[in-house]
């Protein structure tokens with residue numbers, strides 16, 4: 063593995079589990095110092111220990127990315143500790159209950175929009191000034207195939223993920239000439255703990271889910287992670303404002 067990201071600092075929100083965890087590990091393998099932001103201490107510190115055991119550098123900062131003051135404090139910690147931020151994967155988030163439009167409660171709407179959309183804006187709001195000070199950087203926001211197509215099981219999640227793409231493209235154009243490339247990934251069904259939980263509750267669910275994913279299997283978190291790290295790398299120097307499906311053909315169907 064080339065250490066082409068040595069001396070760089072990468073932030074991964076939601077880096078304690080699933081796609082975020084795999085991305086934190088992948089950044090560290092390329093030599094970057096990784097900052098993991100999430101809420102629960104134990105899982106966050108576990109990933110830091112795992113990265114350090116493999117010879118990498120990592121720091122966990124307790125953060126709820128839907129809370130403005132906590133995101134500001136996260137970026138202040140990165141400024142004080144490293145003085146720079148080169149890459150950010152805005153991935154972590156959580157939301158309220160899905161369901162039929164007429165039954166959705168306002169508190170669930172707010173939880174989902176704050177958890178999956180406002181959080182991405184808050185992160186970019188504070189990441190970008192620090193990146194500009196260092197001469198530039200790259201940001202990847204985690205949307206979903208549900209940001210490109212309808213998801214009638216959870217319309218608010220789908221709206222939030224569509225919003226992430228609009229925010230990504232607009233922000234990408236604003237900073238296009240200032241050395242910051244901003245893109246989004248749109249994962250299909252990826253085998254992470256929430257999907258594992260779903261399959262435990264309903265062991266036959268995989269057949270239905272995989273009907274939508276022509277490759278015929280779940281994605282691995284590492285497959286999304288590799289795409290994110292590549293989008294941040296100089297190999298993707300001409301890409302900005304892209305919403306890239308990582309979906310085994312889901313959106314081609």
Ligand SMILES: NC(=O)c1ccc[n+]([C@@H]2O[C@H](COP(=O)([O-])OP(=O)(O)OC[C@H]3O[C@@H](n4cnc5c(N)ncnc54)[C@H](OP(=O)(O)O)[C@@H]3O)[C@@H](O)[C@H]2O)c1
Nearest residue numbers: 076078079080081100101102126127154155156206252254
């Ligand atoms: N898995 C899929 O099939 C799939 C498909 C498309 C898109 N995605 C997107 O991928 C992202 C990660 O999903 P995943 O499947 O990897 O889930 P996961 O394994 O449950 O990981 C979620 C991560 O986000 C953190 N998190 C949750 N809410 C947070 C908050 N308010 N503030 C800070 N951190 C928070 C969690 O840690 P704490 O709970 O400790 O905070 C955890 O580290 C999500 O944006 C999801 O919408 C997933």
